Amino acid sequence: xxQDYLEISGLTVSFDGFVAVDGVDLSVLPGDLRFLIGPxxxxxxxxxxxxxxxxxxxxxxxxxxxxLTGRKVHRIARLGVGRxxxxxxxxxxLTVLQNLDIAAGHRRGPLALARRRRGIPEEVxxxxxxVGLTELVDAPAGVLAHGQKQWLEIGMLLVQDAxxxxxxxxxxxxxxxxxxxxxRLLQRIGADRTVVVVEHDMxxxxxxxxxxxxxxxxxxLAEGSVGEVxxxxxxxxxYLGPGHHSRAEVETVLGEVS
Amino acid sequence: xxxxxxVPAAFAVAAVLLFAVAPLALSPFRLxxxxxxxxxAIVAVGIGLAWGRGGMLTxxxxxxxxxxAYLMAMHLKLADAGPGGTxxxxxxxxxxxxxxxxxxxxxxxxxxxAILLLPAAVAAVLxxxxxxxxxxxxxxxxxxxALAAAFAILLIGNPTGTGGSTGLSGFRGFFGFALSxxxxxxxxxxxxxxxxxxxxxxxxxxxxxxxxxxxxxxRDAEERVRFLGYDPANVKTVAFVVAAFMAGIAGALFVPIxxxxxxxxxxxxxxxxxxxxxxxxxxxTLFGPVLGAIAVAWAGxxxxxxxxxxxxxxxxxxxxxxxxxxxxxxxxxxxxxxxxAAGPASVSAPLPAPSGGN
Numbered sequence: 001x002x003q004d005y006l007e008i009s010g011l012t013v014s015f016d017g018f019v020a021v022d023g024v025d026l027s028v029l030p031g032d033l034r035f036l037i038g039p040x041x042x043x044x045x046x047x048x049x050x051x052x053x054x055x056x057x058x059x060x061x062x063x064x065x066x067x068l069t070g071r072k073v074h075r076i077a078r079l080g081v082g083r084x085x086x087x088x089x090x091x092x093x094l095t096v097l098q099n100l101d102i103a104a105g106h107r108r109g110p111l112a113l114a115r116r117r118r119g120i121p122e123e124v125x126x127x128x129x130x131v132g133l134t135e136l137v138d139a140p141a142g143v144l145a146h147g148q149k150q151w152l153e154i155g156m157l158l159v160q161d162a163x164x165x166x167x168x169x170x171x172x173x174x175x176x177x178x179x180x181x182x183x184r185l186l187q188r189i190g191a192d193r194t195v196v197v198v199e200h201d202m203x204x205x206x207x208x209x210x211x212x213x214x215x216x217x218x219x220x221l222a223e224g225s226v227g228e229v230x231x232x233x234x235x236x237x238x239y240l241g242p243g244h245h246s247r248a249e250v251e252t253v254l255g256e257v258s
Numbered sequence: 259x260x261x262x263x264x265v266p267a268a269f270a271v272a273a274v275l276l277f278a279v280a281p282l283a284l285s286p287f288r289l290x291x292x293x294x295x296x297x298x299a300i301v302a303v304g305i306g307l308a309w310g311r312g313g314m315l316t317x318x319x320x321x322x323x324x325x326x327a328y329l330m331a332m333h334l335k336l337a338d339a340g341p342g343g344t345x346x347x348x349x350x351x352x353x354x355x356x357x358x359x360x361x362x363x364x365x366x367x368x369x370x371x372a373i374l375l376l377p378a379a380v381a382a383v384l385x386x387x388x389x390x391x392x393x394x395x396x397x398x399x400x401x402x403x404a405l406a407a408a409f410a411i412l413l414i415g416n417p418t419g420t421g422g423s424t425g426l427s428g429f430r431g432f433f434g435f436a437l438s439x440x441x442x443x444x445x446x447x448x449x450x451x452x453x454x455x456x457x458x459x460x461x462x463x464x465x466x467x468x469x470x471x472x473x474x475x476x477r478d479a480e481e482r483v484r485f486l487g488y489d490p491a492n493v494k495t496v497a498f499v500v501a502a503f504m505a506g507i508a509g510a511l512f513v514p515i516x517x518x519x520x521x522x523x524x525x526x527x528x529x530x531x532x533x534x535x536x537x538x539x540x541x542x543t544l545f546g547p548v549l550g551a552i553a554v555a556w557a558g559x560x561x562x563x564x565x566x567x568x569x570x571x572x573x574x575x576x577x578x579x580x581x582x583x584x585x586x587x588x589x590x591x592x593x594x595x596x597x598x599a600a601g602p603a604s605v606s607a608p609l610p611a612p613s614g615g616n
Binding site for chain 2: 052072073074077078082083085089090091092093094098099101102103105106107108112113114115116117156160
């Protein structure tokens with residue numbers, strides 16, 4: 001399992017001269033629930049785009065003993081790297097079962113693909129239970145509520161057997177209860193996986209993060225526990241502006257300080 | 259009717275109509291016409307898979323149809339000419355004899371294999387080349403249409419090899435059977451009908467299989483599929499190859515039934531014609547493309563008997579009306595009715611149900 005960690009070094013992504021991610025070094029170990037925060041435009045989403053192969057990047061991303069940069073998206077996915085998107089992207093016309101079943105499928109051979117599915121595969125059953133969608137097995141994904149779609153996406157990552165999960169704002173637009181449930185879900189599945197969460201919701205971050213990396217202008221600004229990051233004057237400066245800030249001000253923006 | 263039996267029942271009805279009712283009710287002339295429509299229906303089944311389920315607007319199926327048709331026509335011309343002989347049209351315009359690339363098609367086996375494999379192989383190369391480069395949507399449609407135009411121009415520009423703009427015609431025999439004999443023509447009709455049912459069964463299996471689900475997923479969210487570890491280019495290429503395979507077979511059957519194949523059967527206009535029936539019938543369904551293709555081909559013959567040039571306009575108008583106001587085709591009327599009967603809760607999901615035996 002020691003192999004299963006994410007190690008990013010000197011990762012740089014630029015678009016036509018604009019450097020969105022600038023020499024980022026980052027390691028995440030399995031069992032860690034790492035939150036990636038930072039103001040808009042800090043390069044959080046671009047970072048996971050680069051890791052998942054969506055945008056070309058310079059530098060190195062190693063996961064499970066493999067170099068990921070330069071590989072195609074589907075090759076990276078086959079190495080156990082899964083991600084979700086800011087707006088849940090599920091196959092709207094397919095049912096929950098079909099969505100999850102497809103996620104299991106890249107290992108299937110042509111013969112298995114040419115046949116009809118009989119029954120519910122075990123890993124799909126397990127994932128439905130984990131994300132709490134068992135009741136909705138035959139519902140088209142298009143009619144699911146916003147939160148349920150996010151859970152379905154997380155379920156797809158589980159079925160896919162992703163060992164490195166990167167979630168892009170999983171709780172945006174969720175109710176307080178849904179956020180709590182998502183947080184507990186992430187803690188459950190994060191116990192033996194490597195999970196990276198990009199999030200703007202500071203309360204959610206405070207409740208569930210086991211470690212935090214703060215990005216600013218494409219660079220790593222600070223890294224540590226929630227408390228350490230909240231207390232970091234550089235982080236406060238980025239979020240609140242320069243100068244000294246009262247505890248109340250910090251709590252308003254960065255969440256309650258414990 | 260029980261949903262589970264709807265599709266087998268539809269197959270049974272189709273078999274009875276094609277193998278019993280049609281030969282009894284129709285004159286040999288009308289039966290030949292129906293045979294021709296069935297050829298277009300076979301193409302339509304493939305387009306239904308590639309376009310309806312895979313989202314690839316294939317505006318160039320005439321290329322694969324034409325490949326099958328010309329391969330068959332070349333063989334029939336060579337067979338008519340006898341062993342070592344030169345087909346009549348070639349002897350008329352040149353004294354060079356039979357071109358080298360015609361020679362293999364003196365053999366029945368080589369011809370049949372070529373009809374089955376060549377269109378599919380060309381589609382595989384084209385498909386991988388375009389889908390790997392993420393060419394899709396309107397760009398793919400334009401590309402496939404350009405291909406149809408190029409193919410027709412190639413045929414016209416090569417009169418000694420392909421008969422030029424007049425094409426190949428005047429076939430007397432079909433694998434040793436005289437095409438003038440009504441009994442042989444009936445067998446030919448049954449062959450087309452049988453092939454249609456077979457390709458329908460094949461596409462039905464593909465639609466309900468895991469591949470079918472994956473294909474719909476690629477159509478609706480191609481990028482998402484990549485992050486699940488698939489290369490959507492491969493998935494789409496398979497559907498495109500299946501569609502080309504069917505078009506090739508349809509072309510090969512078209513030749514003995516109609517008795518002529520020319521660039522007019524394979525260019526841009528006929529390629530779009532093959533698509534219109536699919537759009538009207540309902541491209542995501544199994545039987546919609548078949549019924550649509552037969553209806554459009556029938557309407558085309560009937561109307562052009564009355565108004566020779568009017569049909570082209572009517573066809574274009576029909577296509578635009580369906581795409582603008584009824585994108586799911588006539589089959590979507592049936593979903594709407596079913597959805598209304600089931601209550602408002604289920605209206606939101608006009609799922610392209612693979613049953614669709616309307």
